[in-house]
Amino acid sequence: MSNEEDLPGDPVCYAHKLVGGHIVDEQTFRDVSRFRKAERTRLVEKRKRLPSGERQEKTAALVSNLRRILQGRRFTTIAAYWPIRGEPDLRPLLSDLCEAGITVLLPRIVTRDEPLQFIPWAPGCDMIRGPWNIPVPGKGDPQVPDLVLSPLVGVDPDRFRLGNGGGYYDRTLVAFPVKPTTIGVGFEFCLIPTIFPMPWDVPMDMVVTEDRAREQ
Numbered sequence: 001m002s003n004e005e006d007l008p009g010d011p012v013c014y015a016h017k018l019v020g021g022h023i024v025d026e027q028t029f030r031d032v033s034r035f036r037k038a039e040r041t042r043l044v045e046k047r048k049r050l051p052s053g054e055r056q057e058k059t060a061a062l063v064s065n066l067r068r069i070l071q072g073r074r075f076t077t078i079a080a081y082w083p084i085r086g087e088p089d090l091r092p093l094l095s096d097l098c099e100a101g102i103t104v105l106l107p108r109i110v111t112r113d114e115p116l117q118f119i120p121w122a123p124g125c126d127m128i129r130g131p132w133n134i135p136v137p138g139k140g141d142p143q144v145p146d147l148v149l150s151p152l153v154g155v156d157p158d159r160f161r162l163g164n165g166g167g168y169y170d171r172t173l174v175a176f177p178v179k180p181t182t183i184g185v186g187f188e189f190c191l192i193p194t195i196f197p198m199p200w201d202v203p204m205d206m207v208v209t210e211d212r213a214r215e216q
Contacts, residue, residue, distance in 0.1 A: 039192060
């Protein structure tokens, strides 16, 4: 899900220096957007260049940490993602969750300015191609997840997430009546000193990599 704009989903009104309903200095917004775009490009390229064997090893360790975290929580629905551009592939874990009776959900984009919908998925279900050619379940009604596994391009020590730039997760999380527990998932090298958080950025409750599980 890539848009490369780092917006919260609403049009920018520079005349009043409003972004997503927040007063933001125009130059600061542009500087942060440029920084994030550069970091996003660097980190995605690094992720895509991982040798296959190293990727499998890192993913296995990450999934092991994630399983341990999930075993300590009570939930009936969990939102995840379909891996793109070298993201950790959680599909074997998601299949196991389905077999255990957990409802697994995948995100569906409605329009550019709306929150994501989370649609039930199971191995072998009908899939269609959504925006940016990302597979999504072809049928099913949206559900509200108890937990959200959010893919990380980057993340800082305060658990603010650098995503693909479309603002979908930030916009979606604040739209829920009660925010679900949100776990950022990525490789250890996605940890960076700061993403320079903006007013609309929503921190993760926990970050899980192949080396650690970090929460507040």
